[in-house]
Amino acid sequence: MFRIRCPYCGERDQIEFGYGGEAHIARPADPDALSDAQWADYVFMRTNTKGLFAERWVHSAGCRRWFNALRDTATDRFVATYVIGEAPPLPVPQLVPGDQAPDPAEAIPEEAAGGGQR
């Protein structure tokens, strides 16, 4: 049980909030141009950070607004909260597209990547 500072309402109890996963994941501009592996990477793959992590929260029992938070996943300490659209107040180690090694599109044969058929 901990308290979270909503950027709009101020500090409230955790039970008023909902969790929304990792923040700052941009939807690909042209999904049709992606391979299935790249699309699966966008939809499912998250960084699983130990340490400072940017994530989305929603103040569902209060102002019902989404916002971003920086939380230390090892200690559960909230370092900062900030409104959607703002840059994180601290640099956050994050995977950028194409940064994964090895590239899943190269590692997985074309048939296996397409729709999960064997």
Place this chain on the structure above:
Amino acid sequence: MIDERRVSPLAHREPLHAGDFAHLAEDAFRGIVMVRAAPIHLAAPLQAVTGRTLPIRAGHADLGRRCAVLWLGPDEWAIMTAPDAAAQITQELSAELTGYHHQIVDVSDYNTVLTLRGSRVRELLAKLITIDLHPRHFARGTGVSTLCGKAQVWLVCREDETSAREPLFEVVVRRSMADYLWCLIADAGREWAMPVQDPIGQVPLHMPV
């Protein structure tokens, strides 16, 4: 247009009294209007239609005798009015906001208002609500959206016309949660001898631990 056959969500309950400590009653058929618009567009029309000032800080409310405006979000407010005044306010405000991006919904039938008076109301509500209800933090003119037990409510603290010393607390709750909340508040008031209320369907108020 008001249907005379309408029934309030808590019509099956009688007001509860626990000495001077706490009084619980339903304030039925209050008009409630939800407004979403940019504050810069809404401030002047709201002043013209309701005579109230738009609260722009979290937890603030402008509470008049006939009409109250509650901050709910950076672009969202609730207007609470006398019974049956919601339709007119909806209409007038819509006309004033024509041309601006906005949304105005009359949610009177969707909600009901519970009123709490008495010297121990803060202590009673503190059992159910996680925010600080100390008079220094939650004074008259404060209104927040929060959780009361498992129900989402708006809690308003305002001047009580019948008592100079104690404020009046209004709890706005959705229709479907009204009976649960009524019984939960009665349960929290047991300490001051508030009568026991059985929930509809004998649903347990508290989850087994």
